[in-house]
Amino acid sequence: MGDRNEIKGKKTYCVTGATGYIGSWLVKSLLEKGYRVHATLRNQEKASNLVKLWQGRDRLSLFRADLQEDGSFDDAVRGCDGVFHVAASMEFGVPPAPNLDSYVEEEVIDPAIRGTLNVLKACVKSNTVRKIVFTSSISTLTAKDSSGGWIPIVDESCQTPVHHVLKTKASGWVYVLSKLLTEEAAFRFAEENGIDLISVITTTVAGPFLTPTVPASIQVLLSPITG
Numbered sequence: 001m002g003d004r005n006e007i008k009g010k011k012t013y014c015v016t017g018a019t020g021y022i023g024s025w026l027v028k029s030l031l032e033k034g035y036r037v038h039a040t041l042r043n044q045e046k047a048s049n050l051v052k053l054w055q056g057r058d059r060l061s062l063f064r065a066d067l068q069e070d071g072s073f074d075d076a077v078r079g080c081d082g083v084f085h086v087a088a089s090m091e092f093g094v095p096p097a098p099n100l101d102s103y104v105e106e107e108v109i110d111p112a113i114r115g116t117l118n119v120l121k122a123c124v125k126s127n128t129v130r131k132i133v134f135t136s137s138i139s140t141l142t143a144k145d146s147s148g149g150w151i152p153i154v155d156e157s158c159q160t161p162v163h164h165v166l167k168t169k170a171s172g173w174v175y176v177l178s179k180l181l182t183e184e185a186a187f188r189f190a191e192e193n194g195i196d197l198i199s200v201i202t203t204t205v206a207g208p209f210l211t212p213t214v215p216a217s218i219q220v221l222l223s224p225i226t227g
């Protein structure tokens with residue numbers, strides 16, 4: 001994102017989901033690098049401990065924003081050079097429903113897409129945002145080719161097809177579907193609106209956390225030990 005010395009202390013980045021595991025580290029890192037940060041959160045109280053851990057608070061502004069409220073990100077994104085869109089609902093439990101696929105579509109996928117488009121629309125309105133980073137997941141990729149053989153190097157060309165996710169409904173399929181379809185909708189919107197969007201395929205994250213509770217990805221990684 002340009003020469004570090006030139007941009008230091010000048011550029012402003014918005015981080016959505018700042019009270020989450022990845023978002024809270026991202027805010028910390030950006031502040032430590034001298035950037036101004038617009039951090040979005042749903043719950044001010046959740047930020048009270050984090051604010052003490054984030055150095056450079058004079059360059060930090062907090063904004064309340066909810067993915068499910070239209071226009072909610074407009075204030076946070078206004079004046080930003082770039083946006084790290086990290087926020088996402090991590091509620092993927094689905095009750096046994098007679099028509100599971102349409103339940104998931106209406107209750108999980110549509111809100112997830114609406115939420116991300118909400119952020120992207122705010123970026124278009126801002127007229128200042130030049131780059132947006134969408135947070136995808138390694139869970140959208142497969143290490144197997146169409147004949148079931150192992151692929152030696154896995155990259156973005158190894159995306160699991162949506163029809164395969166729907167057909168197999170393997171563990172975590174709702175999350176995978178939500179990431180795949182949200183990313184697809186985001187790229188479509190970006191192309192239609194001349195937005196520079198990239199998607200980071202994040203690996204499963206573990207390590208120290210700033211949040212007061214153990215992040216879900218760490219719980220998952222520890223589950224073979226903890227049961």
Ligand SMILES: NC(=O)c1ccc[n+]([C@@H]2O[C@H](COP(=O)([O-])OP(=O)(O)OC[C@H]3O[C@@H](n4cnc5c(N)ncnc54)[C@H](OP(=O)(O)O)[C@@H]3O)[C@@H](O)[C@H]2O)c1
Binds near residue numbers: 089201205
């Ligand atoms: N951790 C991993 O291993 C991993 C791997 C691959 C991809 N990812 C992706 O990385 C992103 C962050 O993951 P994480 O592990 O940091 O999860 P997390 O700790 O659960 O953080 C999720 C963040 O999204 C916010 N959020 C949820 N629903 C929202 C809504 N309706 N409006 C506004 N904000 C909302 C949460 O706010 P609250 O704090 O208020 O709940 C929280 O700040 C997600 O997109 C996830 O899919 C994570």
